[in-house]
Amino acid sequence: MTRSIKLIIIVFVSLVLISSASAQSTPDLIAPNIFVRGIQLPQGVRYTAAFIKPDENAALQNISVEITLPADAQFTEMLVSRQVQFHVVRKNRQRQLTLIWQISRLAADQPLDSFSFTLAQPLSAELEFYMQWQTAEGEQKVENFFEVPPVVNATQTESLVYIERSDFVFVDDTGVQVSAPPETFLTARVLPLNFNPPPEYGNIWWCSLLELRGLAPESNAEVIMPLRRSLAPFTALQLFQQQADGSWAALEGQGIVTADGQYVMYTHPGGVVATGGPAEIQPDALPASEIVIVEEPAVPPPADNPPPAGEITDGTSNTIIIGEVAAAPTTVPYTAVPNTAVPNTAVPNTPVPNTAMPNTAVPNTLVPNTPVPNTAVPNTPVLVTRVAPTSTAGGISDGTSNTIIIGEARTTPTVGATVGVLPTVAASTVIATFAPSATPIGGI
Numbered sequence: 001m002t003r004s005i006k007l008i009i010i011v012f013v014s015l016v017l018i019s020s021a022s023a024q025s026t027p028d029l030i031a032p033n034i035f036v037r038g039i040q041l042p043q044g045v046r047y048t049a050a051f052i053k054p055d056e057n058a059a060l061q062n063i064s065v066e067i068t069l070p071a072d073a074q075f076t077e078m079l080v081s082r083q084v085q086f087h088v089v090r091k092n093r094q095r096q097l098t099l100i101w102q103i104s105r106l107a108a109d110q111p112l113d114s115f116s117f118t119l120a121q122p123l124s125a126e127l128e129f130y131m132q133w134q135t136a137e138g139e140q141k142v143e144n145f146f147e148v149p150p151v152v153n154a155t156q157t158e159s160l161v162y163i164e165r166s167d168f169v170f171v172d173d174t175g176v177q178v179s180a181p182p183e184t185f186l187t188a189r190v191l192p193l194n195f196n197p198p199p200e201y202g203n204i205w206w207c208s209l210l211e212l213r214g215l216a217p218e219s220n221a222e223v224i225m226p227l228r229r230s231l232a233p234f235t236a237l238q239l240f241q242q243q244a245d246g247s248w249a250a251l252e253g254q255g256i257v258t259a260d261g262q263y264v265m266y267t268h269p270g271g272v273v274a275t276g277g278p279a280e281i282q283p284d285a286l287p288a289s290e291i292v293i294v295e296e297p298a299v300p301p302p303a304d305n306p307p308p309a310g311e312i313t314d315g316t317s318n319t320i321i322i323g324e325v326a327a328a329p330t331t332v333p334y335t336a337v338p339n340t341a342v343p344n345t346a347v348p349n350t351p352v353p354n355t356a357m358p359n360t361a362v363p364n365t366l367v368p369n370t371p372v373p374n375t376a377v378p379n380t381p382v383l384v385t386r387v388a389p390t391s392t393a394g395g396i397s398d399g400t401s402n403t404i405i406i407g408e409a410r411t412t413p414t415v416g417a418t419v420g421v422l423p424t425v426a427a428s429t430v431i432a433t434f435a436p437s438a439t440p441i442g443g444i
Contacts, residue, residue, distance in 0.1 A: 034143055035233075035260035036129055038122065038151035039175060039226055044076050047149055048116040048230040049129060050261035056111075059136040063103040065115050068128040071095040074120035078291060079229060081113035081283040089288075091295045108136075111232040113283070114261030122151050154226050158189040168224065176210065178268075180221035186214040193228060197240055197248045197274055205282040207237055207255075207275045208264055215270040223268045225275070229283050230261040237264055242272040 033052040038045050049067060053060065069075065075097055080087050086102040101115050126146040133141050154175025161171045163184040168177045171188040180186055191209035208225045215221060237255035240248045255266035255275040264275050 034129070034131070036127075036147060036149040037260040037262050038149045039262050040122065040151050040153045040155055041118075041175075041226075042155050042157075044118040044120050045122050045151060046116055046118045046230065046262075047123075047127075048114050048261045050114040050230075050233050050259060051112050051131065051143075052233055052259060053112060057108045059108040060106040060112070061104065061134045061136065063106060063112070063133040064131065065101045066098055066128075066130040067115070067117070068096055068098045068130070069119075070123060070125040070127065072125070073097065073123060073127075075099075075117065075288050076120050077118035077288060078286045079116035079118075079283040080286060081232075082280055083110075083113045089291050089293045091293050093296050093298060097293070111234055113232045114230040116230040116261070116283070123148055152226075154190075156190075157192075158187065160185060160187045162186075168222070175226040177224040178212070178221050179223075180215065181219055184214060184216070186212060186221065188212055190226075191272065197242075197276075201240065201248060203279045204238070204276040205279045207231065207277060209272065209274045210268065211272045212268050212270050215268075220270075221268045222265070224258065224263045224265050226263055227257070227261075229285065231257045231277075231281060231283075233257055233259045233261050235277065235281065237266075237275040237277045239266055240274045240276065241269060242274075248274070 033054060035050045035052075036047065037050075038047045047067075049065065051065075071094055075089075078087065078089065078099055080101065083103050083106070084101045085104055086100075088100050090098045090100065092098070099115075099117055103112075106112055126148050128146050129144065131143045135141065152170075152175055153173040156173040159172035159174050161169060161178065163169065163178070163180045163182055163186060165182050166179055168179045170177055171186070174188055174190055176188045176190065178186060178188065189211040191211060195209055196206040197204075207227050207229070210223060210225050212221060212223070235257040237257065239251035239253055239255055241251055242248055251269070251273070253267050255264040257264055266273075266275065
């Protein structure tokens with residue numbers, strides 16, 4: 001029976017709200033278990049996303065809801081219920097805010113609280129709704145869509161309406177909808193936040209207070225009344241009526257939160273009626289000024305090329321290109337040398353200081369201080385290959401290039417050539433980020 005009543009409420013509130021908001025059309029209802037609605041209040045526009053469990057007796061786990069706003073949205077407040085164990089607001093490089101709520105586990109007998117926030121002005125572009133969760137068996141589920149939610153105006157606190165027939169009608173811009181006997185003039189007044197029954201009636205959070213004047217004796221009106229803060233869909237609320245002497249009396253019926261989490265629906269007998277529930281159902285309202293917004297780091301500009309190690313005067317380049325192949329050593333023909341002693345000019349007879357390790361003396365064991373005899377075969381041409389310099393501390397004057405190309409296949413050096421070992425370059429680390437599909441798959 002309870003399930004049937006809830007289904008009726010889902011259909012009813014969908015029809016009522018859709019008919020009153022032109023931004024939402026029937027073909028858009030392709031995710032009927034999710035409602036995203038807005039209500040224009042005096043302090044701003046409160047948007048609420050409500051999720052109806054496909055099976056009311058199903059347990060859920062690892063629930064994450066993300067709502068990404070357009071870059072020009074003026075975020076002022078975030079509502080966080082006691083079910084939420086983690087919440088955060090992030091800003092991406094496009095200056096868009098993403099509001100995140102996360103819940104680790106939801107019992108089978110619990111409804112999921114709604115997810116609300118307030119903006120200074122109505123949305124001018126689509127928001128993105130993304131939700132993922134797991135069933136008790138670990139099956140992953142996802143809902144993702146883009147839409148501009150419909151908004152109901154509730155900026156007035158009091159107005160008069162004439163009831164022509166027993167359909168639901170808005171009482172001007174109060175946000176209140178009433179269905180009463182035809183040919184009735186009704187005045188609806190939304191009472192301020194500081195008007196509540198006294199604490200002696202229990203630890204109750206008063207969700208709404210509405211005064212109706214104009215009902216005939218013994219007659220009632222069905223009302224849909226905006227909540228002061230959004231609640232979980234189908235939450236049952238107590239009803240209290242103020243008596244003539246100022247006291248309060250509990251009514252027999254109950255109020256039921258609508259499927260979108262924004263309103264409470266109940267039978268109003270006239271006078272002042274308050275709806276309330278346990279204090280723990282009241283969500284916390286966190287002003288934007290008190291929320292730390294985590295900004296995505298900006299992409300750093302490319303670093304300037306470092307200056308060369310020394311002056312290059314041979315026309316070569318010391319550019320290092322990633323992914324290029326190291327060129328094979330260039331061979332230069334050698335002219336036959338006559339049988340004349342060649343002095344050792346390549347290595348002077350002086351010790352080579354150890355510059356790599358200044359604190360340790362290293363003897364010059366590589367080059368003995370002895371002349372190098374001319375071992376070339378007389379009157380025989382010899383091919384000599386150029387050897388890449390082993391130090392870049394000074395200029396390059398042998399006509400070669402010290403271009404280093406990383407990642408490309410290396411050619412086999414010519415016999416007699418010495419090829420330096422290419423440096424190892426660590427690959428850039430890439431962090432994968434989720435990018436939901438930009439194609440709308442649902443709109444409510």
